[in-house]
Amino acid sequence: MSKLGQVVEAVEKHGQFVLEQVKRARSDEKFGRELSERWQKTKAGIPISHAPTGLPLPRMALPEIDEPGEIARYLFGEGLPGEFPFLNGAYQEMYLEPLERVGIEDGSYGNKKSPNGSQGQKNAARPPEEPTRLFSGLMLAEDTNKRFHFLSAHQRSKRLSTAFDGPTLYGIDSDADGVFGKIGEGGVAVDTVEDMVRLYDGFELGSPDFSASMTISGPAPIIMAMYIAAAKRRFGPSVVPKLRGTIQADIFKEVQAQNETIFPTEASLRFLCDMIEWTTREMPRWYPVSISGYHIGEAGATPVQQAAYTLSNGFAYAEMLAARGIPVDQFAPRLSFFLDCGLDVEYVALARVSRKIWAIGMRDVFGANSRGQMFKLHTQTSGRSLIAAEFKNNLTRTAAELMLAYMNGTNSCHSNSADEPFTTPSxxxxxxxxxxxxxxxxxxxxxxxxxxxxxxxxxxxxxxRAVEKAILDEFHQIEELGGVLAAVENRYQRSQIQNAAHRYERQIYDGTRPIVGLNRYRDGADEMPEIELVRTPRAKQQLQVNRLAKFKKKNAEKAKRALQKLGKVVERGENSFPALLEAAEVCSLGQITSRLQEIVGRFRPMV
Amino acid sequence: MSSPIRVLTAVPICDGHDSAINTINLEFIRHGIEVVYLGFHRYVGDIVRAAIQEDVAAIGISSYNGGHVEFFAEVVRQLGKRGASDIAVFGGGGGTITQDDATVMKRKGVDQIFFAGTSLADMVEYVRQHYGKRRTQVAKVEGDIALARKLTAIEDSFAQRRRRRNAGSTRRFGPERNSKRARVLGFTGPGGAGKTTLIDELVLRFLQRSPKARIAILSHDPSVVGEGALLGDRATMINSQNDRVFMRSMATRGQSGGLSPATEGCLDLLAHSDFDYVMIETVGTGQEALPFRSTLVDQTVLVMNPDYGARLQLQKIVMLDVADIVVVNKTDLERAKAALLEIEHRLAQNKYRQQIVATVAKRHRDHGVDMLYDLIMQDSTAGVSDRRNQTSERQRAATMKTRTR
Structure with missing residues (x-):
């Protein structure tokens, strides 16, 4: 049985265990009394918060139960926030009003009031996270840099999230054949370490108040190496262990849904694990993979498919990393998750169930400690739920989705702009x-x-209950197909997602899925609204091409040597990441991608 | 009955948004259109080459990552440059393509842009209305275009007079009979065995090791009479996007057995069109299939998946009696060792010398595929006509066996 099969068993066993505890609490008087006492004590210890009207409210609400069996069902089956199995939250505190937190928090992580509503949760072991993280990337590095400064101007804690342009996402240089026109479109163009320096110029990369998120998967190890190289250029080698942030690097979801992958799956997984092995050792505050359901959801998966594939992908990564001999407590706390939140009713509890299944699997199958059991979640409201027709309705859609996301106890959140169906948000x-x-x-x-x-x-x-059962049923299917990798290669997840997407479209067209302004209450105004389009001028695109040419010319000799060395390391099957770090200093993204493809081949797309 | 409309669909370079195009493809097929799907992240050159070789009426491009003005215009420009400006270009990109963009794009020769909110039914209707009529023949065409049009003519002649096997005489289209005849390799096997990947990996080796070789691929996907088809093999072929490779995707148009009624005619034409190799791939076939009745095929390769079920199943696979080479692909799967042994035993029952090769075609530079390539090359030095006779004799024997079973 694969690890995924064991996870299914563990979740079922945990269900049994909870029932036994309920029974025991009712029959074993001493046990029942202990639980009741703990329950009373917990309730008494909850701080009181006051609404502006003076109404007193508990920081944490608990069900009105006093019967030991029901107390057992809650404590073992759901857990208090921050307690196994984390159904109610990964951390024990979240969503505090920022002003109230001043003085509670450790000074270095406290946060000022910010226009973007930055808040965080208190946790003794980890610095608090702020829930607002806005995604940005446009034109050239200096343009995105300017946008970053604009977005974070009033934030003490700078949390930047970077979108890359198409060529970068595919590991191609801006001077490659046929990409002119796409440079800086939909994200920032990054070809070299010099672009990376410009991109985060003016930010203290090693500061505990700074974190960078990079949304890129196919060439993620190369981009990661460039980020480290840029940080070293600006702050010296001692900055490396201090770097904080996330790189998406989720290859499984690329193959299943998003299609931005450049090496054959197994080779991609190898480069990914090389990177994770290195960063979890050398950069203990970095999250080297963001296991993402978002794009699976955006590609058309149902919420249950989204959660099931995301979780099973996560367990598959854990299995591979464990198989390399990396201690589970080294890598498990560095895995984080990213889910979509749309308007389907499953989203009422999707993240809650996901937290529970992850916790049980990591504890009972992988033997992870408490930090490694936490399903640390970033949510983004659904992009595909936003439509061009009567696009201002998108504000309401996003608002409802935000409510669902926070009801699920997400740790951070991105809310989409209403103009997203048209362009990079203005x-x-x-x-x-x-x-x-x-x-x-x-x-x-x-x-x-x-x-x-x-x-x-x-x-x-x-x-x-319904969602949990459906997710476990999906796990069974994947297990039947021989586990995640085998299912991926048989394009199981892809075809499931495509079928769901097709059904969704048909439901829109036949009206069984109501979309206001499209198939209902349409006011007939089909004109595309006046919006300010963010497009990269040709002159800027040309500038990027020229810069790259200069870089290549300047580093030609060094690049040749670095690529040779990289090739040898990869051929020999050693960890490729140190050689990538060296190559990133003098080579362009496209040069490195090509060298690696010569050895491991290119990704063969699945239809 | 006229031939189905053929269109090619693709997503541009550096763009992986294939959700919309997948849905549109399915809708086109449901309405009787044959869709050659090239996949996502595709270069202009690859799209134009494919459209010409497949002789489609139009190219549909779904673009969500920006740069559409340049990309669409470049498709139109390259079509014109290659003498194929009668192939229309249409597309969409949800809200990413604005009215202003569309105006510019149309000025540059794009036929139609569909905006967000266009219903699938409207798209289908547009394609039917505008791309349904056979184009007027351009007087002088040559190269890929000429060959592609001849192939279409062969297919059309069968669509018009279906079920009369000889209806589509190839002679009318005049292949250069005096030109050299290509070596024809037939690939067959159950769906999911990895035939397409294997062919693409062989193409890579042909291209690398024979610097001047030209290759043709005739690939098949199933379809029912009067309905559309998704012709998707090109999307997964990464090495065959090359000017030295001519690929044509055919729908079976109701014929069982893994090939199209027009296959034989098309194959004959391709074999005499100055290629060094012609590779023909059947649809995923069942146990009784004996697709290559044609004496045109010099060598047959049966591609199998180790997961064929119980050993007894092997007895029922007729192709095992006649294939020159049996490839067991996906030998990284657990069952591979047992499968190889079982198949070897099965082949030992036959009187002919058959080769068995274990491959993992998905793996870059796979040793097994190298061996297969060498086997094919070795064989090409042996007497071709001799082998062709042997093959047809075996086919006859196997057919008898099927009938008496």
Whole structure:
């Protein structure tokens, strides 16, 4: 049985265990009394928060139960926030009002009030996370840099999230045949370490108040190496262990859904594991992979498929890393997750169930410690739920999705701009998207007084049960096909996602899936709205091409040697990451990609 | 009955957004259109070459990553440069393509842009209305275009007079009979065995080791009479996107057995069109299939997956009696060792000398594929006509066996 099969067993066993504890709490008087006492003590210890009207509210809401069996069901089956199996939250505190937190938090991580509604949760072991993280990337590195400074101007804690342009995502240089026109479109163009220096110029990369997120998977190890090289150029080698941030690097979801992969799957996985092995040792504060359901959801998967494939991909990575002999407590706490949140009803509890399954699997199958059991989650509201027709409705869609995301206890969140169906979001709509989060978290009192305000309703529990069962059924399917890698190669997940996408489209066209402004309440105005389009001028694209030519000319000799060495290391089967680090100093992205492809081949697309 | 409309669809370079095009492809097929799908992250040159070789009426491009003005215009420009400006270009990109963009694109020769909110039905209707009529023949065409049009004519003649096997005489289209005859390799086997990947890996070796060799590929996907088909083999072929490779995708158009009614005619034409090798790939076949009745095939390769089920199943696979080479692909799977042994035993029952090769075609520079390539090359030095006679004799024997079973 593969690890995934063992996870299914462990979750089922855990269900049994909870039932036994419920029974025992009812029959074993001493045990029942202990539980009741703990319950009373927990309740008494919950801090009180005051609404502006003076209404007192508990920071954490607990169900109104006093019967030992039910207490056992809650404590063992769900856990308090920050306790196994983490159904109610990965951490014990979240969504505090920023002003109240000043003075509670460790000074270096405390946060000022920010226009984007930055908040965080308290946790003794980890620095607090801020839930607002906005994705950005456009034109050339200096343009994105300017946008980063604009977005984070009032934030003490700088959390940047980087989108790359098409050529970069495919590991191709800006001077490659046929890519002119796409340079800097949909994200920033990065060809060399020099671009990487420009991209984060003016930010203290080694500061505990800075973290960078990079959304790239196919060439992720190369981009990671360039980021490290850029940091070293600016701050010296001692900065490396201090670097904080995330790189997406999720190859499985690329092959299953997003199609941005450049090497054959097994080779990609090898380069990925090389990188994770190196960063979890040398950069203990970096998250080297963001296991992403977002793109699976965006490609058309149902919410259950999204969660099932994401979790099973995560378990597959854990299995590979463990097989390399990396201690589970070294890598497991460095795995993080990224989910989509749309308007389907499953989203009422999708992240809650995901946290539980991950925790049980990591504890019972992989033997991870508490930090390695936590499903640390970034959520993004659904891009595909946004439509061009009557696009201002997208503000409402995003607002509803944000509510669902925070009801699920997400640790950070990106809210989409309403103009996303057309273009890279413009500043006006980005501001509205960010303020949507501030309105929910700061203006409204829904989560800031009682962090789990809307958790645990009977309806939510019903969704939880249905979703959990459906996810485990998907695991069974994948297990039947021989595990995640075999299922991927048989394009199982791809075809499931495509079928779901097709059904979704047909439902829109036949009206069984209502979309306001498209198949319902359409006011007939089909004109495309006046929006400010963000396009990269040809002159800028040419500038990038010229810069790259200069870089290549300057480093020609050194690049040749670095690529030779890289090739040898890869041929010999050694960890490729140190050689990548050297190559990143003097080679362009495209040069490195080509060299690696000569050895391991190119990705063969699946239809 | 006229031939189905053929269109080619693709997603541009550096763009992996294939959700929309997948849905549109399915809708086209449902409405009787044959779709040659080239996949995502595709260069302009690859799209134009494929459109010409497949002789499609139009190219549909789905672009979501920007740069569409340049990309679409470049497709139109290259079509013109290669003398194929009668192939229309249409496309869409949800909200990413604005009205202003579309105006510019149309000025540059793009036929139509579909905006967000266009219904699938409207798209299908547009394609039917505008790309349904056979184009007027351009007087003088040569090279790939000429060959592609002759292949279409052969297919059309069968569509018009279906079920009369000789309806599509190839002679009318005049292959250069005096030119050299290509070596024809036939690939067959069950669906999912990896035939397409294997052929593409062989192409890589042909291209690398014979610097001047030209190769033709005739690939098949299933379709029902009067309905569309998804012709998707090109999408997974990364090495065959090359000017020295001529590839044509055919729908079986209702014929069982793994090939199209027009296959024989097309194969004959290709074999006499100055290629060094012609590789023909059947659709995924069943146990009884004996697709290569034609004496045109010099060598047959049966590609198998180790997961064929119980050993007894092997007795029923007729191709095992006649294939010159049996490839067991995906030998990285657990069952591979047992499968190889079982198949070897099975082949030992036959009187002919047959080769068995174990491959992992998905692996770059796979040793097994190298061996297969060498076997094929060795054989090409042996007497071709001799082998062709042997093959047809074996085919006859195997057919008898099928009938008496």
């Amino acid at each position: 500043e006006e709509w980005i501001r509205l998207a960010a303020h949507g989060q501030a309105i929910l978290l700061e203006e409204s009192g829904i989560f800031k007084h009682t962090m789990n305000m809307l958790s645990g309703s009977p309806g939510m529990k019903a969704v939880e």
